Structures are given as structure tokens and as C-alpha cells.
Amino acid sequence: MSRMHGQGFHFVSALALLGLAAGQWWLYPRASSEAAAAPARAPAEHHDPLAVARAAGLRDGNPEASIPPQCYTRTGARSNPCYACHTASQDPNGMNDWHLQEEYAFSDEGRVNHWTNLFVDRRPALAAIADEEVLRYVREDNYGPLREALQGRTDFAGYVPDLDLAAGFGPDGLARDGSMWRTYAYKPFVGAFWPTNGSAGDAFIRLPESFRTGPEGQVSEDIYKLNLAVLEAAVAAPAKLPAGFAWPTEPLDERACGVDLDRDGRLGTATVLRGLPTHYFGGAARQPVRRGVYPEGTEFLHSVRYLDPDVPGLVAARMKELRYAKKVDELDRWAIQRAYEEEFDARQEGQLPRWKGSPEVGLLGDFGWQLQGFIEDERGRLRLQTAEEHRFCMGCHNGIGITVDQTFSFPRKLPGARGWKYQDLRGLADVPAVGHAEPEYLTYMRRVGGGDELRANAEMLVRFFPGGALDEAEVRRAAPGGDRDLAWLLAPSRERALALDKAYWLIVREQSFTRGRDATLAPAENVHREIGSKATELAAAETRWLDARLQLAWPEVQATAAAAQ
Numbered sequence: 100m101s102r103m104h105g106q107g108f109h110f111v112s113a114l115a116l117l118g119l120a121a122g123q124w125w126l127y128p129r130a131s132s133e134a135a136a137a138p139a140r141a142p143a144e145h146h147d148p149l150a151v152a153r154a155a156g157l158r159d160g161n162p163e164a165s166i167p168p169q170c171y172t173r174t175g176a177r178s179n180p181c182y183a184c185h186t187a188s189q190d191p192n193g194m195n196d197w198h199l200q201e202e203y204a205f206s207d208e209g210r211v212n213h214w215t216n217l218f219v220d221r222r223p224a225l226a227a228i229a230d231e232e233v234l235r236y237v238r239e240d241n242y243g244p245l246r247e248a249l250q251g252r253t254d255f256a257g258y259v260p261d262l263d264l265a266a267g268f269g270p271d272g273l274a275r276d277g278s279m280w281r282t283y284a285y286k287p288f289v290g291a292f293w294p295t296n297g298s299a300g301d302a303f304i305r306l307p308e309s310f311r312t313g314p315e316g317q318v319s320e321d322i323y324k325l326n327l328a329v330l331e332a333a334v335a336a337p338a339k340l341p342a343g344f345a346w347p348t349e350p351l352d353e354r355a356c357g358v359d360l361d362r363d364g365r366l367g368t369a370t371v372l373r374g375l376p377t378h379y380f381g382g383a384a385r386q387p388v389r390r391g392v393y394p395e396g397t398e399f400l401h402s403v404r405y406l407d408p409d410v411p412g413l414v415a416a417r418m419k420e421l422r423y424a425k426k427v428d429e430l431d432r433w434a435i436q437r438a439y440e441e442e443f444d445a446r447q448e449g450q451l452p453r454w455k456g457s458p459e460v461g462l463l464g465d466f467g468w469q470l471q472g473f474i475e476d477e478r479g480r481l482r483l484q485t486a487e488e489h490r491f492c493m494g495c496h497n498g499i500g501i502t503v504d505q506t507f508s509f510p511r512k513l514p515g516a517r518g519w520k521y522q523d524l525r526g527l528a529d530v531p532a533v534g535h536a537e538p539e540y541l542t543y544m545r546r547v548g549g550g551d552e553l554r555a556n557a558e559m560l561v562r563f564f565p566g567g568a569l570d571e572a573e574v575r576r577a578a579p580g581g582d583r584d585l586a587w588l589l590a591p592s593r594e595r596a597l598a599l600d601k602a603y604w605l606i607v608r609e610q611s612f613t614r615g616r617d618a619t620l621a622p623a624e625n626v627h628r629e630i631g632s633k634a635t636e637l638a639a640a641e642t643r644w645l646d647a648r649l650q651l652a653w654p655e656v657q658a659t660a661a662a663a664q
Contacts, residue, residue, distance in 0.1 A: 157457060193440075280304070286530070300404055348516070355381075398424065400423055511649065
């Protein structure tokens with residue numbers, strides 16, 4: 100349990116309980132005129148987003164900040180959220196860290212839980228913040244001002260936000276600003292990423308210039324879409340490709356690459372990729388396609404947002420964080436496996452992690468990814484994270500068994516054309532993970548005994564664990580063939596959404612991120628303040644699992660494969 104991604108939250112209100120008792124659940128109230136309007140802008144003022152990180156320097160603080168709070172979960176014998184991250188990994192992921200379900204494999208420094216915000220009772224402070232006040236706050240745009248503040252800065256070598264969110268995206272998900280960022284919709288990873296646990300978010304991908312140009316160097320959206328489709332299949336398909344492998348795609352112009360992608364005997368428009376090509380297309384024709392590995396130069400952008408209960412999708416204008424990742428070094432197969440071995444050896448020896456880089460350029464992980472992040476200052480303006488705050492990001496994106504090349508969301512993208520759109524949970528079903536027959540979220544709730552890693556989301560416990568037992572029939576309503584969707588399953592009540600916003604806003608005002616970013620509303624109970632015995636109780640109770648998979652068993656993928664046979 101030394102590496103686990105997530106954020107856990109808890110709250111239940113009398114209003115929510117009354118609504119549940121009456122058999123009602125309000126997810127998306129009618130959008131107010133304020134919510135429908137363009138996001139407000141914070142008052143213009145001089146702001147240096149780099150000042151805090153530069154003043155903090157590279158001092159150590161918490162050297163084990165890469166251990167997420169959820170890794171301190173008090174599992175008992177029955178609650179096992181650890182399986183979701185620590186599993187029998189799939190090639191080329193060589194971590195194979197399922198044994199971390201059985202032990203708190205921390206260094207001496209890590210045995211003390213530094214995330215003390217988990218134990219703060221914020222209920223009195225929440226009551227002092229009016230709903231209207233927090234709604235005004237979360238509906239302000241703090242991304243535009245960050246872009247303006249960093250434009251033209253010659254003293255900053257890091258990522259300068261170059262995506263114009265206000266310009267929006269076309270029907271194919273491509274940014275209208277010409278930046279070649281592309282937004283995609285995905286099924287959130289289990290637990291911490293669910294809106295009911297505190298945040299909404301989005302994701303964007305961009306491939307290097309050679310992947311979006313033709314053989315003569317001309318910009319080509321057709322080539323770009325071809326290469327993105329190939330990459331999607333390379334990371335989202337099961338580790339072992341079935342016979343007759345086929346992956347649904349958006350309409351692709353085969354004439355742009357001169358390859359019969361759907362193997363129908365002619366060059367036209369393909370909507371399915373049968374098998375994987377050996378190389379990418381256009382200017383990237385010399386780049387081999389590697390299963391489970393992104394090409395060098397791949398970029399991801401991801402914003403973590405407050406919840407706006409009056410907006411379908413719940414994505415507020417205000418960002419809590421802006422996260423950026425770039426694959427600066429594509430390791431060969433030997434180097435990848437060696438990196439896993441070195442990480443394992445260092446952990447066994449109790450060594451503290453040492454990351455290359457700095458806030459100015461981002462931290463470089465062991466597998467070629469450089470990560471950089473921005474977070475709110477005390478007035479809600481986005482600023483560069485400090486060195487210690489950057490280390491928080493590294494544990495989940497640098498060597499756990501579940502990831503595909505250290506990433507979470509793109510391997511879970513909705514297949515083909517359906518997934519090239521802005522993130523939205525409406526209409527999505529709880530499909531199983533690859534190799535599973537049961538819905539993924541249902542499996543998670545069974546194994547954890549709650550709706551988050553800490554079993555602290557009281558609202559989910561009331562909704563789906565009446566009397567302490569999981570109501571599987573109710574959860575299955577969001578599975579394929581059910582009468583509900585993920586938006587229904589994962590959204591908090593309006594009162595909970597606002598309480599979570601307020602709780603996080605209090606952390607922002609305190610600037611206490613080094614004590615935790617989890618918007619807990621009352622002290623967490625199922626969390627160790629300090630690790631005593633290194634062993635969990637899961638092994639003795641035989642409640643460990645080695646079958647977690649990041650990729651999903653999408654019905655349309657299965658239907659496409661069946662039609663190919």
C-alpha cells in the first residue's frame with residue numbers, strides 16, 4: 100500500500116437523508132441563469148504565478164509526499180481498496196505490486212501520516228460560508244488569468260498553457276484555437292475520481308508535430324486522426340490481443356495513409372481498425388507502434404475542477420489544479436524493465452525517493468514522463484506548485500501496477516468517435532474491466548465496502564449500503580442495460596457538492612496542501628495516523644485480488660470483434 104491514487108471525502112446531510120427516504124435523488128437541478136452565463140473573471144491585478152514556488156525553493160519538507168493519503172487506509176479484514184492500484188501488472192508494466200495489498204511497505208519516514216488535514220473537523224467553518232458565496236467563487240475563471248500572466252515570460256522554461264478553452268472544441272474534439280490539443284471523454288478511474296468524492300475534471304491529448312503532418316511536412320488532420328486512433332488501440336486494448344482483433348474508430352480516410360485499415364479490400368473510409376500497423380503514419384512513419392507505450396513527445400493536459408451543481412456534468416469554471424505531463428524520453432523495453440527493478444529494490448531497502456527536475460521545468464519520473472502542475476494560491480489564482488507539492492503527483496504516475504505507461508485516463512477513453520468529445524458522464528454505463536464479467540464500479544464497491552477508499556463518503560453509504568450491506572440491484576441500474584447512467588451513480592447531492600467545494604476552499608485559504616488536498620468535512624475514521632504493524636489483515640482474510648485492469652470491456656469493442664470473425 101505504498102502507492103495509490105486518489106482523493107477521499109465524506110458528508111451526509113439531513114436534507115440528503117430526507118430526499119433518500121422519500122425515494123428521490125436530485126442530480127441536475129435546472130441550470131440557473133448565472134451558471135449558464137460565461138464564467139466571471141476575477142478582478143484584474145498583477146500576479147506572478149511563479150513567485151511562491153521560487154520562494155519555497157527545493158527544500159525537502161515531506162520527502163514521502165508521493166505516498167497518497169489513501170495508502171494510509173485502515174483496511175481491516177474486509178475493505179480492500181488497495182487492489183485497484185496494486186495488482187498483477189500486464190506487460191510492459193513490470194511493477195507487479197499486488198503484494199502491497201498485504202503490507203504497508205513504507206520507509207521509516209513514511210510510517211507517519213503527514214496528511215493531517217484528514218483529521219480536521221471542518222463542519223463549523225463550512226456553516227459560516229453561504230452557498231451563494233461559494234457558487235460565485237467556483238464560477239469564476241482562473242485559467243484565463245494564468246495564461247495571460249505567463250504569456251511572453253522569458254524567465255520560465257516550463258509549460259505555458261497554450262490551450263484556449265474559451266474558443267472551445269469542434270464536433271471531433273479538436274481545439275478550435277489551432278493548438279492541436281484534442282479533448283476526450285473517459286470512464287473515471289475507481290473511487291477518488293468520482294464527482295461524489297469532490298472534483299470534476301477533463302482531459303486533453305496532443306501528439307508531436309510529426310504525428311500531425313503528412314510525409315511532405317504539411318499539417319494534416321486526417322493523418323493526426325489516424326495516428327490517434329492507432330495509439331488509442333495500442334494502449335486501450337487488452338494486453339493479449341484476441342484473434343480477429345478489431346477496434347472501432349471515428350471515420351478515417353485510408354487514402355491519407357495508403358493502408359487498408361479495415362481490411363475490406365479497398366481504400367475508402369474506415370470505421371474500424373483490424374489489427375495494429377507496425378508503424379505510425381505521415382511524418383511519423385518511422386515511429387514503431389508499441390503496445391502500452393506512448394511515443395516520445397506525447398502531451399497530456401488535465402484540469403481538476405470544483406463542482407457546480409447547476410451545470411450538467413458538474414464541471415465548474417474554477418480549476419483547483421492544472422496538470423501537465425510530457426513524455427520526454429521513450430525508454431526501450433530493457434530500460435523500462437530495469438526502471439521497475441530499480442524502483443522495487445529502492446523500496447525494499449527503505450530508500451527515500453529522489454526526483455530529478457524542479458518546479459520550473461517539472462519533475463522527471465523513472466519512465467520518461469515530466470510532470471508539472473499549477474494549484475490555487477490563497478486568493479484562488481493559479482500558481483506553480485512548489486517542489487513538495489509536485490512530489491504529491493509522482494507516486495501514482497511513476498510505478499504502480501495498474502497504469503498503462505504511467506497513465507490512467509486515455510486507456511479508458513470511450514472507443515472511437517464516441518470518445519472524441521469533452522468529458523461527460525451522462526449516458527455512460529458501468530462496463531466491466533477487461534477480464535471481468537461484473538460491472539467495474541459494482542466490483543469496487545463490493546471489495547471496498549463503500550464509495551471511496553476511506554469509506555468516508557457517508558452519502559454513498561446511505562444510498563447504496565442500507566443497513567451496512569451493498570444494494571447490488573441498485574448499483575446495477577447504472578450497468579449496461581440498466582435504466583440509469585454514471586451521472587446518476589456518481590454525482591453528489593447539491594448540498595454535498597457545495598459542502599465539498601467549501602471544504603476545499605478552506606484548504607486553499609490556508610494554503611495547507613502539504614497537509615493534504617482531500618476535502619474531508621469531518622475527521623476521517625478509517626485512516627492510520629501512524630503505521631504500527633506493517634502487515635494488513637487482508638492476506639489472512641484472503642480478501643486480496645490480483646485481477647485489477649485499467650482497460651475496459653466496452654460492448655462496442657466486443658461487437659466489432661465479433662463482427663470481424
